Amino acid sequence: MRKLLVPVLLLALLLAGCSFGKDEKPPQPPAPDLTSAPGAVAVNPGPFESGPVRAPARGALFGAWIKPDALTHVGRLAAVDTLQTELGRPLKIVNTYRRFEQMVGTPSDKEFLARGATLMVSWATGDNRSILDGEHDDLIRKQARAVRKIKVPILLRMRWEMDRPNLRATMWSGEDYAAAWKYVRKIFTEEGATNVSWVWCPTAEGFMRGDAPGFYPGDDQVDWTCVDVYAGEKFQPIGELMAPFLTWAAQRPKPIVIGEFGVAKAWGSSGRAAWIKDARRTFKANPQIKAIAYFESNPEGNGPTKQFQLSGDPPAFKAFEAMSTDPYFNP
Structure with a gap:
């Protein structure tokens, strides 16, 4: 009996150990220490030419895009109000996205402006060559009048992230994009839409690739330079991710807005x-960075x-809350 009992006990212990291993989550790797990672410091101390939306003399304006539950007036207001309540402060930059045919000046746009926020409109203009062929002149003029x-004054990001490879079919080339930009800005000037600070905003990856x-x-065409930067597929310090852009931007007398930044859930709390x-x-x-906007969203269908x-x-x-309450981001 004793001979039989020992193997049974050993088997029970083994099964218990297997069950524990199955239920227990694998140990998470320690978070990398990024606090001592070197940052690429822009050498341009200003002054900066910023257009109608003036850059603060010191510090940076704090803002975000917050995806609403519904793309309605009520939904947009609720999304911004919820984040502001959680942070205990108002946003100074409210980012909003528009398709080519969607006009600026919605009720929520007006409400944000009435509250004292600066509106940053990310406008998804269409095929650059069709723009240059005059196919969208009426639409562009309508937007300029709106x-x-x-x-x-507003910040306008005309076809942000134009350097993304998946947009090449409509961007065609850098030359086409630059020509379309000048074409659209000329129409805005003709329509008297002079309350725009024109924001040129590619990706950090585009500067790392070099294109x-x-x-x-x-x-002469751009008022603010800009970059979108994410710790997404790769987990790198933001200074490393932005370094090629910051080196380039430091050669220009323009303030910088970080149009979108974010760190993915994949990297753990x-x-x-x-x-x-x-x-x-x-x-x-x-100090050349004068405004920042977090991308507070989990796009549907994304991992x-x-x-x-x-x-x-x-x-x-x-x-994030500690950043928002830092006096530097409350100029």
């Missing part, structure tokens, strides 16, 4: 918190490497 009608500068319309802390330090180390919402992730959101 912008003029609101009378308040983004080819889309630049010229210093502690990793995300570390990345946000490093972003805060890097933005402050680069964890492209989900960036911080709300609901206490450690990451706490780091």
